[in-house]
Amino acid sequence: MARFIADLVSTSRTETRTLVRLSLPIWGAQLAQAGMSVTDVMMTGRLSPTDLAAVSVGSSLWLPLMLLMTGTLMGLTPVVAQLLGAGKRAEIRPQVHQALWIALVMGLLAMLLIWTIVMPIFHWMEIPEAVASRSASYLLAIGAGMPGIALFLALRSFSDGMNHTRPALLISLIGLAVNIPSNYLLIYGGPGLVSMFGDWLPAPVQAIPALGAFGCGIATALSMWAMSLSMMVYTRRSSAYGDVELWHSPTPPRWKIIGELLYVGLPIGVAIFVEVTLFTLIALLIASLGEITVAAHQVALNYTSLLFMLPLSLSIAVTVRVGNTLGQGRLRAARMVAWHGAYISLAAALFNSTLVWLTADAVIDLYTRDGAVKTLTMSLIGLAMLYQVSDGLQVNLAGALRGYKDTRVVMLITMLAYWLVGLAGGHWLGTQGLAGLTPPMGVHGYWIGLIAGLTVAAILLGERLRRLSKRVAASQTDTANA
Template identity: 50%
Template sequence: MSFYRRARLSRIEAGRLARLALPVLGAQLAQTGMGTVDVAMAGHVNATTLAAVSIGSSVWIPLVVFMVGTLMGLTPIVAQHAGARTFGHIRPAVHQALWIALVLGLASAAAVVAGGPAIFTLMNVPPDVAAPATIYLDAVACGLPAIAVYETLRFFSDGIGHTRASLIFALLGLAVNIVADGVLMFGGPGLESLFGADLPAWLAGLPALGALGCGIATSFSMALMAGALFVYTRRAAVYAPARTGRAWSAPVPALIREQLRIGMPVGVAIFAEVSLFTAIALFLAGYGEVVISAHTVALNFSSVLFMLPLSLGMALTVRIGQARGRGKYRHARFVAWNGVLCALAVAVLIDAILIFGGQYAVRLYTDAPAVQALAVNLLLVAAIYQFSDAAQVSIAGALRGYKDTRLIMVVTVFAYWMVGLGTGYMLGEGWPGLFAGLGVYGYWIGLIVGLSVAALLLGWRLRHTADSRRGGRRPLVD
C-alpha cells in the first residue's frame, strides 16, 4: 500500500475515532465534575463537612471504579454483535449485564454501610469527622445500585456506537447534582444568602444538611441518570435494532461467565491503578502539608488531562469490536495501531499544556507559593510519562475490543504495584548507606517506570493478539 493511501486511511479512521471519543470525553469530564462539585461545595460549608465528604469519597469511589471496570466488559460484546449485525444477541447480553450490575451495586452498598465505620476507626479518623462521614456514606450507598445500572446502559449505548448518550445523561447528572447539592447542603439560609430574602417559604425553611445533603444529592443524581437513560434506550430509534427478542431474560450462567471473564480483569486493573495513587498519597502523608497539597494538585490536574487518551481507548474498544464483528480482522489491526498513534499525538498536546500552562493551572487550586512551585515541578515530571500513559491506556482499550483482558489485569498489577510502587518507594525513601532518597520526586519517577513497563508489555500483547486474529488477507477499509 502506498504511503499516501495509508495516510488517507489513517486520517479517515482518526476522524471516526474522534467522533466516538469526543462524547465519551465529555461524559468522563462531567462525571468527574460531580465529585469536584461535591468537594468544592462541601468546602464552603465548613472544614468538618469537607473532611467528611473527602474521607467518605475515598471509601465508595474505589468500589464504584471496580464496578464500572467490570461492567465495561459489555462494550466489546455489544460492539461485536453490532458489527456482525446479529442484533438478536444484544438484548440478552444487556440483560445479563444488568443482573451483574444489580448484584455488584447491592454488594457495594452493603460494603460501604458495613465497612465505612470500621475503616474510619482503623484510620483513626476523629469522631467529629467520622460521624458525618458515616451518614454521608449511608446516603450515597442508596444510589450505588442505580449507578451500576446507569453504567451498564451506558456501555450498551457505547457498544452500538451511540456515545452521545453518555454525554447527554452525564451532563444531566452534573446539572442535577449541582442544584441538589446547593439546596440540600446549604438549606434555606444558604439559598437566602445567594438569592436574597424573597425566596418562597418552603425553600427558606429547608434545613442545612451538610454532608448528609451531599450524599442524598449524589444518590438522587445517580438514580435520575439511571432512570432517564433507561427510558431513552427503550424509546430512542437508534436502539431499535437491538430491541429484538424477549423484553426480559432470567440469569443465564454461560453469558454471565463470559461477561465476567472479559470485565472482571478490567475492574481489577482499574482498581489497581486507582489504589496505586491512593497508596502513594499515604506514603507521602509524613512529608508535610506542602508536599501532600502539591502532590494532590498536580495529580488532579494531570488526571483531568488523562481523560483525553482514556476516551480514545474506550472508543477503540468499540471500533475494534465492530470491525471484528464484520469479520474484518486486518482492518481491526489497522484501527488498533492507528488509535495508538492518535493517543501518542494527544500526549504531545498534553505535554504542551503541562509545560507551558502548568504554572497557570496550579493557581486555580491554591494561593500558597510553596505549593504552587512544587506542583509545577511535579507537572514537569508528569510530562515525561504522558507518552507511556497514553500508550498503555489506548492499547488496553484495543485489547478490550479483542476481548483479551486477562493479561491487562496481570500486567497492570505487576507494572503498577510491583515495579511502579516498588521503584517509587526505593527512590523516594532512599536506601540506608547508599542515598538519602528523592522524596515525592522519587515516587513520581516510579510512576514513569511503572507506566512505561505497562506500555511495553501491553504493546507486545497487542501485537501478538492482532497478528494472530487477522484472519488472512481481507479488505482494509469498512
C-alpha cells in the same frame, strides 16, 4: 516495516474521522462525570481543608469500587460491537439483560461494602478523627447511589457497543445539572444561599443546615440515580438502536451468558481496580503527611485526571472500532485500527501535557485559596505532565486489546506494573529516598512511582498488542492462502 507504515497511513485517512466521531461524545460524557468530582473538590475545598480531606479520603474508597463495576460492565461493549459487526443483532438483547443482572448485584454489594468497612479502614490507617467522621458520613450517602450508577454503566456499555455514544454525553450532562445545585445547597446550606442571593430569602430557607461533606455525598447519590433513570428512559424510547428492542421480553438470569460476560469483563474490572487502587493507596498513605499534602495531591490529581478523559474516551472508541472490525471478519484491518488508535492517543496525551503547563497556575486558583496548598501543588505539575503521556498511551493500548477480548493478559500486566513498580517503588521513594542518594521524597516520590508504573504498563501492553494483532492478522492470510 515500510508496508506496515503505508497501511497505517492508509488506515488513518479512513479511520480518523470515525474514531473522532465516536470518541467526542464519550469525551464530553467523561468530562461531565469528572466535572462532578471537580465540583465536589472545589466546593468542599472552599468550605474547609477538613471537608476537602474528608471527601478526598472518602473518594479513594468508593471510586475504586465504582471503577471495578465500570470495567466489569465494559466487557459488554466488545461483545455487542462484535455482534453488531457480524450482523447478529438478535443476540444483543439477551446479552444486555444479563449485564443488567450483573450490574444490580454488583451495585448492591458495593453499597453494603461501603457501609461496613469504612471506619475499620480509617482506624487502621490512623486517619485524623475529624477527617474520618466527616468522610464516613459522606460515604454513607454515596453508598445509596451505587446500585443506580451500576445500572447506568451497563446501559452505557450497550449503547457504546452499538456505536451510539451520544446518550452517554446527554445523560452525563443531566447528572452534572443535578449535581452542581444539589452540592451547593447541601454543602453550604442556608448561609450559602444567603451569601449568593442575599438575606431576603425566607427564614426556613436560611435555616437549611450546612451539611458539608455529608451533603456532598447526598448530591452525588442523587446524580447517580438521575443518570440511571434517564438512561433507562432513553434506551426504551429511542429509535437509535434499531430492532434491538432492549426492554422487550425481559429474561431471567442465564448463568452461561453471565459467565461469558464475566469472563471478558471481570479482568477489565480487576485491571481498572488495580490501577485506581494505586491512586487510592497512595492517597491513604500520604494522609499521615498532613492535610496540606493530602489537599495538594488531590488537587493535582483531580486536574490531571480531568484531562485524562480525552485519551480514556479514545480508548473506549478504539475498543468499539476494533470489535466492529473483527466482527466483520477484517482481521488485518483490525490490526491497523488498533495501532492507529494508539498513535492518536499519544498525540492527545502530548496535547494534554502542554495544556497542563500553560494553565496550571490559573486552574489551581480555582481549587484552593490556601497558599501552602497552591505551592505544593505547583511543585507536582512537572511530574503531572510526564504522567499524562504514560497514562494516555497505556490506556489506549489496553483499549485495543479489549477490542480483541484479550483481557486477562491486560489484567496481569496491570497488576505487575501498578502494584510492584508504581505502588511499591513510589512508597520506597516517598519514605526512604533513592538508594541513599536522596532523602525521603514524600509526595513527590509517590508521583515518580506513578509515572514509572504507567510507563512499564505502556511498554508491556504495546508488546502484547504487537504480537496478538500480528498473529490474528496472519491467521486471515493463512486462511486466504489455504
